[in-house]
Structure formats: C-alpha cells, structure tokens
Amino acid sequence: MITLDNVSKTFHGGDETVTALNQVSLTINKNEFVAIMGSSGSGKSTLMNVLGCLDTPSNGRYMLNNQDVAQLPDDVLSNIRNQNIGFIFQTFHLLPKLDVVGNIMLPLRYTDIDQDEAMERVSSLIERVGLSHRKHHKPFEMSGGQRQRVAIARALVNKPKVILADEPTGNLDSKTSEEIMGLLTELHDSGQTIVMVTHEDDIAAYAKRRIVMRDGQILEDNQ
8 A cells, every 4th residue: 555665754943954764665565553653753644745746755656556656746646545545643734713514514516426325425424433413513513623633534535545643642531532542443454554753652453463663764563
C-alpha cells in the first residue's frame, strides 16, 4: 500500500536548513494499523504530511497504491488524495455552516458520483458511526466525540485505500477516546488500512504496529 524509499524532507529559512525527514524507508501493507510516535520535532508530522500527499519529499521515492507520487504536481496530488486517502484531524476540520450530512458529503463534490449513490453512501456511514439521530445537526450542536465521528465518516465516504489519523483523540476525554478508538479498531477489523500519529501510549496500544521517530529518522519499528 505504502512504500517510502530513502525519503528526505528539508525546509529552508534564510541561511538555515532544517532536515525534518532524513532518508526514511518504510513499507506499510494493506490492512495494517500503524501508530507513529515521537516527541515534538521528531519528524512524525512531516512524515504524515508526506504520506498524505500534502507535502512532497525533497529526495527519495514514495509509492502509494503502486503509483510513484513523490514529485507529482499539486493538481495531480489533489486528485490522488481524494481518491486514495481519508484524513482524520485532531481538531475535526468540520465546516460550521454544514450539518452532518453536508460535512460527510463534502469530498464527494469533487467526484462524478451521482446524487443518489452519494446520499446512499452518506446515509450508510451516518448509521455506521452511530449518528442517525444527529444527521441534521451542525458541529456546534454536537459533542467532541460526535464531531470526530462525523470526521471519520467523512474520511470514509470516498472509500479510501488508507486512513491517516493525526492525533484523533487529542481533544477528547478518556471515555470518548475509547469510543473513537473502538470505532477505528472496527474499521481495521473490516479491512481498512490506518496510519495514526499519537503521543499517547494507551492510544498507540490499539495499533498492531508502533513506529517511533527521533530527529527525522525511524528509531523503532515494532511490527
């Protein structure tokens, strides 16, 4: 599903060059559940941005679903993201003026799926994440856990090859975190590939594989 081959990422600011990723090689197979950990500045967020095609490597090769995406232009990467990747963010990133249906529907606006199929997908996902009673509510009318369930449904609506979850429980209390991680575990059990960034050991424990980063390199990979 994912192969990084000697991927580096550098950022230039004035006379300073920062190496955020330093020759990282990594393979993630279909239906893996991987947690990426590391302290601030370890490179885990940059790695997630590269995996999500939000950033391009300075060097190296990135194969996503058998396609080399390392140096593709932004418009092509945008299409690849929409077709292959579902994102879940710590701060949910829901549009405040849209209700649950509208927020989940959003990625489908950039596809050629007809309206009937789109509504069928959205309705099925709303039921799957347990929000049938909230489908016409807007984000400010819901709890953090409910908003994250909307974000998960939105991430799934395009049937992505991989879900990238960036601190998915970072803004949630412990009970709600358990519920969200239970939902992600169910998705993994049903065949979904998940890559998750977290700094919490108890959240990382839900994953089947843990990668620890330091100074832009992989320090540990417990498969």
